[in-house]
Amino acid sequence: MTTASELTVQESQASPVWLAALRARVKGDVFVPGVEGYEQARQVWNRSFQHQPAVIVLAENAFDVEAAVQAATTAGLRLVVQATGHGAARLADAGAMLLSLERMTGVRVDVQRRTAVIEGGTKWGEVLRQAQQVGLAPLLGSSPDVGAVGYTLGGGMGWLARKYGMSCDSVNWFDVVTAGGQLVRASETENPDLFWALRGGGGSFGVVTAMEVRLYPVTMVYGGNLFYPAALAKDVLTRFREWVKGNPDELTSSVAIMNFPPIPDVPEPMRGQTFVMVRGLYAGDSKDGAARIREWLDWQQPIMNTWAEMPFSLVKEISAEPEDPMPAFATGAWVRELSDEAIDTIVSRAVSVNGSSPLNVTEFRHAGGAIARVAPEAAAYGNRDGKFLMQIVTVTPTPEAWTAVRDYAEQFRAELKPALTGKVYMNFTEGDERRERTRDGFSEANFARLQALKARYDAANRFDHAFDIPPAARESEAVAE
Template sequence: MTTSKQISRESLNALQARLQGAIIAPGDPGYDSARMAWNLSVQQFPAAVIMAADTADVAEAVRFARQAGLKVGVQATGHNVIRPADGSLLINTSQMAGVSVDAAARTARIEAGAQWGAVLAKTQAAGLAPLLGSSPGVGAVAYTLGGGLGWLARKYGLAADTARSFEVVTADGRTLHVSQNENADLFWGLRGGGGGFALVTAMEIDLFPVTTIFGGNLVYPAALAGEVLRRYREWIGSLPLEFTTSVALMNLPPLPMVPEFLRGKSVIMVRGCHCGAPEEGQALLQPWLDWQAPVANLFHPMPFSDVAQVSNDPHDPVPGHTTGAWLRDLSDSVLDTLVEYGVSNNGSSPLVSTEVRHVAGAMASGDRNAAAFPGRDQSFLLGAVGMAPTPELHARVVAFSNTFKRALQPHISGLYVNFVEGQEAREAAADSYPPETLQRLAALKAQYDPDHLLDYSYQFITGHDVA
């Protein structure tokens, strides 16, 4: 496949002379790995990839794209490619991965390409924790721009609420500091509205004093799924905010990366992370153990630095499709639909994981006027993931996920932008926001990027009319 726009080698050479990082263009060795995303199902063919080394590189690349008539894409890891960067100048931030911690102020400054795992390591060394999500391989910045709900969500809330400031490069190549006091409109939009208004080069976030958790999974056979889901619904009603939990229907592939006792099996897992005293977490889990011995009880006290063990998300790149939604209730009808679509009987479901996270808690008390994030009153977050190693399987997972979500439609109360990707994210992200927030976000785009140069976001922001 060729790019829709070719840039001359001379102009790229001239740009290279102004950059610290490398430019990788079609035909160069390394182009095929530079254009890849963590999600291997994504195929994108940028006009060139800029491996940005610093903010000056990002600003230079944005100005170059404007002059060359190219759109701009940006990628830290490629966990959530909203619009493939076909024919665009793709700014890859993975080398801008600096993290510094101010232990006294309980803050961290995080560059655009840093992954949560690196942030976690640095902050835990200072006895502090960021509000990372389930996977340490996810980019900290884009996660935060979408809201950001992880294993401390009920107690400490949204990652977006922890952002104190952003450093950005705007579509006209300026660098701006963005906070409650400077460019406050942009600060509001970047906290939950995604990154389509300006390219974030770094952010400063608040940290929390969490070093030990009681976390893990109880594994039950999928045959008990209906009963486990009903017990889960009851159980969470009595849990304190220290306990963030989820319930996940898993159809585990017969692969070496899966523990042997789970390989090729369908199971239901009750997951959780309790950030209070471990013995309190243990006592709160006891009703499950009194009810029925699980196939495995993987809960134990652990350093927060090991929190990735709770979800055990894949670290290495995989081909997949993710979808999700806020669920307004866990009625019997919802639970039956989860079992119908989430448990695979002889290959009936191509989903690997169908998880409902219980997220009600601290995010509800965040300042509603301070951030564009629209989901503060939501309680239940559905995420469904299927593996898709071929285009045919990808199409099957997408079609199945769409049917699943149609079956749940009466109970869906909106989308969480971090849990939708690709075409669904482009076309349906507007369903995430109330009309007045949509209007305000569109006005921000018009103010900061009237020519729609930054082309990597949702359709209502980029103004695209093509899927």
């Protein structure tokens, strides 16, 4: 293995001019294959995906990002941007530069204005930590290990979503390096159309070096899980469908069918077992939250009940998702109705009886509330009228396991088709699916506007690594605008 300094000496004659110029310009590191640091920097959190880029830039700041974007253009390399690797789409190959933001992790909370400025590679966990210290909360999702910006660019639906909306609806501004390699601000007043596109349109419009989001006064909440036996899956789903109709916006909830794998990482009482869980968070008076959960307890005592008053800083305990990198398959779909037929399909496909289902998690999140109160054309983010959001996640130790689970999930979705809206939530797609189904992530009108804006901001499609939004042809651009 060659070290970076050795390579700099060796490469002094051999390395292309653009690479030497890039190295001289950036504060961060630049790695090429064979150099120490390259292997570590190319990793994706989801180990089922692999980047093999020609060059990796580990940016330290917005100037490094500008330099990297400009160098990729000079070198004729495709650009792939990664913050945490929780949502890879198109992977970086030998014709690509991987621009990693993993060192851009700054957070600045303004307690007076109730805002946080968050750098492009920051994980939600750090924002949560700093905000909770002053009694405020960001709109993170179920895992604090996910990147705040990547999550927000795709919408961002967490346990406060029915009360305070999608994360993309709470952004004040983005600082973004555009395809031309220039840093610009996008807000309601500066580059407002770019601001519109970034709120849901993913990483297709530039590299976000920082964003400012609004925070909310949430400290103690009521949250947890009811663990029911798998045999009650049909009854729980049927009750859940009716129960959510009466739920206030303070309550964001889901039902998750969990086939816990028989591995040592899973705590003893759950290991190798299947449960149907009623989970969620009540962001209001805990007594009111407890009253809503009492309806379940009065119906059937669960095997285990973890619902309790808790500090919002511990919100990750509700879904208890793994944080260590792992190989996994994930997909999702918007569900129009949990009809009796749909519930039968869900039970037969998602509940594992003697290993009949390879799926680890099949979850249905209740949407609506504040998400649906924003006009569908207010931001690029689409599908505000979806009622239930399905998500499937499974650990896939081998490529063969990944393919088998993908095929199983496709079959499951095909059987469920009459109950689905035909739309997807972009954040719950990844890999090829994230690109193949991009149109289904948006309304027709919003997708057309995204294409028109793509033609204006990135006509050469330099940012073709995230969602697949081909720039509109010139004549349709004129119509759309």
